Amino acid sequence: METALLGLAAALAIGVPALATAWAQGRIGPAAAASLAEKPELSTTAVILIAIPETMVILGFVVAVMILVGAGG
Amino acid sequence: MIVRMLRVRIAGPRARLDETLGVLQDLAVLHVDRPPVAEAPAPDPGAARERRHLDRALADVETALDRLEAPASARGAAPAWTSVPPLPVLADAMRRARRVRRRADALATRRSALDDERHVLLRYREFFQAFEALLGHELTWPDGQAFYVVLRRGSGGAVDDVRGSLEAALGGEVELLARALSTGETAVLILASAAAAPRVSSLLAAARVDELPAPAGLGETNLLRALPAIRARLDAIAREERAVDADRAALARSEDDWLAGVRAWLRDRLAQLDARACAWAAEHLFIIEGWLPAARLGDLQARLAASLGPAVVVSPLGAEDWRDEHAPVTLRNPPLFRPFEVLTRMLPLPRYGTIDPTPFVALFFPALFGLMLGDVGYGLMLAALALVLRVRSTPDSALRSVSLVALACASSAVVFGVIFGEFFGSLGARVGLHAFVDREQATIPFLGFAIALGGVHILLGLVLAGLGAWRRGHRREAVGRGVTFAMLVLTVLLLLAVFEVLPRRLFTPLVVAVLVAFVVLVALEGLTAVIELLSTFGHILSYARIMAIGTASLMLAVVANQMVGALGSVLVGAVFALLFHLVNFAIGVFSPTIHALRLHYVEFFGQFFSPGGMAYRPFGHWRPTP
Numbered sequence: 001m002e003t004a005l006l007g008l009a010a011a012l013a014i015g016v017p018a019l020a021t022a023w024a025q026g027r028i029g030p031a032a033a034a035s036l037a038e039k040p041e042l043s044t045t046a047v048i049l050i051a052i053p054e055t056m057v058i059l060g061f062v063v064a065v066m067i068l069v070g071a072g073g
Numbered sequence: 074m075i076v077r078m079l080r081v082r083i084a085g086p087r088a089r090l091d092e093t094l095g096v097l098q099d100l101a102v103l104h105v106d107r108p109p110v111a112e113a114p115a116p117d118p119g120a121a122r123e124r125r126h127l128d129r130a131l132a133d134v135e136t137a138l139d140r141l142e143a144p145a146s147a148r149g150a151a152p153a154w155t156s157v158p159p160l161p162v163l164a165d166a167m168r169r170a171r172r173v174r175r176r177a178d179a180l181a182t183r184r185s186a187l188d189d190e191r192h193v194l195l196r197y198r199e200f201f202q203a204f205e206a207l208l209g210h211e212l213t214w215p216d217g218q219a220f221y222v223v224l225r226r227g228s229g230g231a232v233d234d235v236r237g238s239l240e241a242a243l244g245g246e247v248e249l250l251a252r253a254l255s256t257g258e259t260a261v262l263i264l265a266s267a268a269a270a271p272r273v274s275s276l277l278a279a280a281r282v283d284e285l286p287a288p289a290g291l292g293e294t295n296l297l298r299a300l301p302a303i304r305a306r307l308d309a310i311a312r313e314e315r316a317v318d319a320d321r322a323a324l325a326r327s328e329d330d331w332l333a334g335v336r337a338w339l340r341d342r343l344a345q346l347d348a349r350a351c352a353w354a355a356e357h358l359f360i361i362e363g364w365l366p367a368a369r370l371g372d373l374q375a376r377l378a379a380s381l382g383p384a385v386v387v388s389p390l391g392a393e394d395w396r397d398e399h400a401p402v403t404l405r406n407p408p409l410f411r412p413f414e415v416l417t418r419m420l421p422l423p424r425y426g427t428i429d430p431t432p433f434v435a436l437f438f439p440a441l442f443g444l445m446l447g448d449v450g451y452g453l454m455l456a457a458l459a460l461v462l463r464v465r466s467t468p469d470s471a472l473r474s475v476s477l478v479a480l481a482c483a484s485s486a487v488v489f490g491v492i493f494g495e496f497f498g499s500l501g502a503r504v505g506l507h508a509f510v511d512r513e514q515a516t517i518p519f520l521g522f523a524i525a526l527g528g529v530h531i532l533l534g535l536v537l538a539g540l541g542a543w544r545r546g547h548r549r550e551a552v553g554r555g556v557t558f559a560m561l562v563l564t565v566l567l568l569l570a571v572f573e574v575l576p577r578r579l580f581t582p583l584v585v586a587v588l589v590a591f592v593v594l595v596a597l598e599g600l601t602a603v604i605e606l607l608s609t610f611g612h613i614l615s616y617a618r619i620m621a622i623g624t625a626s627l628m629l630a631v632v633a634n635q636m637v638g639a640l641g642s643v644l645v646g647a648v649f650a651l652l653f654h655l656v657n658f659a660i661g662v663f664s665p666t667i668h669a670l671r672l673h674y675v676e677f678f679g680q681f682f683s684p685g686g687m688a689y690r691p692f693g694h695w696r697p698t699p
Contacts, residue, residue, distance in 0.1 A: 043419075044419040044420060044674070047667060047670065047671075048670075048671055048674055048675060051667050051668065051670075051671045052671070052675070054618075054668070055615060055618070058617065058618040058621040058622070059614075059617060059618075059621075061621045061624075061625065062520060062617050062620065062621050065516050065520075065621075065624065066517070066520075069516055069517055
């Protein structure tokens with residue numbers, strides 16, 4: 001039971017930030033594409049802006065790994 | 074590194090201004106700047122008129138070159154004008170440029186019209202090919218009428234609607250035939266008796282279905298009978314297109330070099346007028362001021378002395394000791410680091426007196442990339458791609474720089490792949506690689522290493538920020554950066570003491586030191602320093618992504634390898650594994666690139682990078698961009 005709960009915790013640790021990242025990138029992506037259509041020189045800024053929300057899922061992944069490693073899995 | 078600049082003043086007799094500008098243009102070293110005199114020179118109406126004429130001529134020449142499809146980099150045979158040619162010669166050249174432009178324009182317009190006509194006729198031809206077999210149907214109503222309609226893509230269901238409506242309204246007086254075209258459109262032929270034709274016409278109009286008109290200019294209004302004429306016209310168009318292309322090639326052969334030469338002369342002359350407008354000229358004296366790399370002062374003095382004698386004097390106005398923010402910026406890095414300028418130039422130039430991050434990017438970008446990808450197999454694949462890119466790129470092009478950056482990243486990935494013992498993931502052991510660090514097992518130590526590396530990177534950024542601020546004379550800011558540096562180091566030491574990596578007795582002195590440093594920091598930089606400090610800790614933690622992306626990449630490769638035995642057939646499994654490895658390679662190159670860039674642009678540059686520098690543009694002869 002405890003193993004199942006730890007697994008669920010790890011899944012939530014990565015799943016919830018993944019949804020948040022997807023939601024944020026889903027809003028930033030179209031805005032960035034629209035900006036690039038008018039100002040192609042903003043490509044660097046666009047790439048950075050799109051990459052910023054990935055921090056959430058990456059840190060979620062780190063937390064999930066720590067949960068699993070802490071559980072001995 | 075940002076090149077140290079020097080502001081100089083060149084003074085001489087007014088009569089020798091043009092000659093001096095000529096020498097400066099040949100030397101191409103001075104970024105001309107307006108002297109800070111109280112009284113601005115009155116605008117020269119003659120120069121303004123000349124500029125208007127030259128701008129118009131340049132537009133003619135560039136349009137003609139564009140229409141003749143000459144490469145932008147064509148330098149051409151320069152006209153033999155070393156100075157301003159006599160007016161009649163210039164006027165003749167301008168007339169010739171205008172004539173060539175008009176001729177090139179006419180040829181381009183004709184070519185475009187023929188192209189459009191061909192596309193329209195080809196559309197008809199396909200329509201007829203769809204209905205050629207049905208020609209006999211039209212003859213069943215010799216006095217009847219045929220209607221030709223093309224329905225848009227995806228409107229296949231509309232054919233049944235049209236048929237149903239027509240049959241309901243006209244019964245057996247109408248027949249409808251439909252064929253799908255390769256374009257996805259539907260060709261519809263409606264045959265109606267003479268009595269029903271007006272009603273069909275009005276029904277089509279009411280339904281807003283446009284009839285396909287017979288092509289104009291063929292002398293035939295009936296579409297099916299126009300077919301032979303269309304075929305003949307298509308042949309004629311092909312012949313005309315060949316003739317227009319030949320005319321254009323002949324015009325390009327005879328005029329391209331001359332036009333490119335005139336363009337170079339016009340651009341040079343316009344640059345002279347710009348430089349002249351920046352010079353301060355009185356009745357007997359002129360003064361030109363500008364910036365040049367400090368190391369080139371000797372060249373400038375020697376060239377002016379040799380060409381103009383002692384009458385024209387160059388005086389340095391003093392090295393600005395990195396403090397003049399109006400100084401233009403140019404970067405000069407060792408050849409090994411230079412390709413990485415392609416990454417720093419994606420951001421605006423750094424301001425004069427600040428730090429050029431290129432050398433640090435050259436060291437850390439491949440290192441971070443290699444840590445994330447860390448696989449001998451993928452590294453070798455990337456190296457092969459980089460070599461192909463290098464062979465296909467021209468020297469000094471952005472693509473060549475990208476290939477060299479990719480090669481550095483690939484080498485780093487191979488080196489870390491050897492350390493991690495990874496060859497397409499878990500196949501490392503099978504090819505004899507020994508894992509000095511097993512990323513699959515040592516996730517927590519790897520996480521600690523990634524964050525420690527982030528700490529080093531951020532501390533380096535703080536050192537650079539402090540040095541830059543000190544160099545520009547912002548002593549308070551420099552000390553603030555130093556105290557932030559000390560705060561970070563003390564906090565790390567404190568954490569090590571808490572976890573008993575360092576002796577426990579250091580705990581109290583370290584707490585006191587952190588508190589003192591915190592008070593000093595707030596005194597120096599205000600309360601915003603607290604927020605900045607917290608964000609700096611956040612930036613260090615952000616480097617955890619190195620471990621996350623690296624581990625994810627490894628796990629994907631492991632899954633790809635497991636496919637071989639998991640899908641029943643070894644062959645099918647191997648094919649799937651190869652495909653999965655290809656996908657993982659694409660992700661494995663793209664993701665570390667984006668995140669290594671982000672760690673540089675956001676976390677590292679955020680500590681010290683100050684954009685907004687003005688590019689150094691020496692007054693010289695026009696050079697086409699490669």
